[in-house]
Amino acid sequence: MKVTDGRSADARRRSERSRLAILESATELVREVGYEKMTIEAIAARAGVGKQTIYRWWPSKGAVLFDSFVAMNENGAELAALPDTGDIESDLKAVLAATVDELNDPLYDVPMRALNTAISNDEALAAQYEEWLETPMREVKRRRLQAAQDAGQLSPAVDLDIAIDLIWGPLLNRWLQRSGPLNSTYTNRIVDSVLDGIRAR
Amino acid sequence: MKVTDGRSADARRRSERSRLAILESATELVREVGYEKMTIEAIAARAGVGKQTIYRWWPSKGAVLFDSFVAMNENGAELAALPDTGDIESDLKAVLAATVDELNDPLYDVPMRALNTAISNDEALAAQYEEWLETPMREVKRRRLQAAQDAGQLSPAVDLDIAIDLIWGPLLNRWLQRSGPLNSTYTNRIVDSVLDGIRAR
Known part of the structure; x- marks a missing residue:
């Protein structure tokens, strides 16, 4: 997703910080209130961004959650091979x-x-x-x-x-x-x- | 669910009409706008009842949908046996x-x-x-x-x-x-x- 084109290094860092804050807030919120009750407004409030910032990057709360899940997996181990003991x-x-x-x-x-x-x-x-x-x-x-x-x-x-x-x-x-x-x-x-x-x- | 105790036959008929209108409205709405966008308010508006009527009988939109699904199945054929040709x-x-x-x-x-x-x-x-x-x-x-x-x-x-x-x-x-x-x-x-x-x- 090219959201950083033509902007200063500072602006890019702020963008990246906001993006991570949004993904983290979405993960926390879904754990606390569940998917149905999670709203874009609540994610924005917790991440300290305006809700338009979220809507600029993601079309729906499902899409935010998807990216937060991908980010969670990226931070963990690489997708490993399954064990192979021969049995x-x-x-x-x-x-x-x-x-x-x-x-x-x-x-x-x-x-x-x-x-x-x-x-x-x-x-x-x-x-x-x-x-x-x-x-x-x-x-x-x-x-x-x-x-x-x-x-x-x-x-x-x-x-x-x-x-x-x-x-x-x-x-x-x-x-x-x-x-x-x-x-x-x-x-x-x-x-x-x-x-x-x-x-x- | 005993919602009709001690009330007149007219009131019971009105109740049952409301209940069926609510279930039918829920089925129609979920087909039109999907589950996430379906609201209790919209079901109530379409069924011509107040939303408190819905909340008196069901705790959530999922519960309304569940009953509308049960009603749909009751109106259809009995749950039949699976075919048995011997193979x-x-x-x-x-x-x-x-x-x-x-x-x-x-x-x-x-x-x-x-x-x-x-x-x-x-x-x-x-x-x-x-x-x-x-x-x-x-x-x-x-x-x-x-x-x-x-x-x-x-x-x-x-x-x-x-x-x-x-x-x-x-x-x-x-x-x-x-x-x-x-x-x-x-x-x-x-x-x-x-x-x-x-x-x-």
């Missing part, structure tokens, strides 16, 4: 157990749930999410499954994109729909069922 | 293809997406959804899978609740996250992969 079953169970821990942590649950709400109701944001977050995460998952396929642990006929949806989809659904407890007992059963299938043999 | 694979593919058609229909997509948004952000509403809609739907699905298990088409070891999550979860995720096209090519591949599993044999 696809135990690696998948470990990865999903770690995701369960994240989803049970309000610091992560609240903004991530809000982001999913925004995505579900905003096609432009969904496309941006797809490009910036979902596609790189999917690539990381696909590489681990590909290694298992290459090692002969997964059938050569398996469509890895479908496999990703089967392994990660049910947990995300249960989380978003609040339709059952999030724990590794559940995710272990998911992994077992996906690996082995359900048809009688 | 679990083709029956599941037919059921998911029909769900794909519904999710691609804006008349269904918009209020259902709004309801899912509300559920994701409201634990009380999620519990109500679980009891009134999710559990009966899950029971219908379980009965069809149970019949397949009894007929020897599914492994006796299969946990049918996990199977339901694997079969229906990925489509719901793709719909809510807008992460790919909704069509029967996709759902057929889901059914094939769940039935057969992905582990090399």
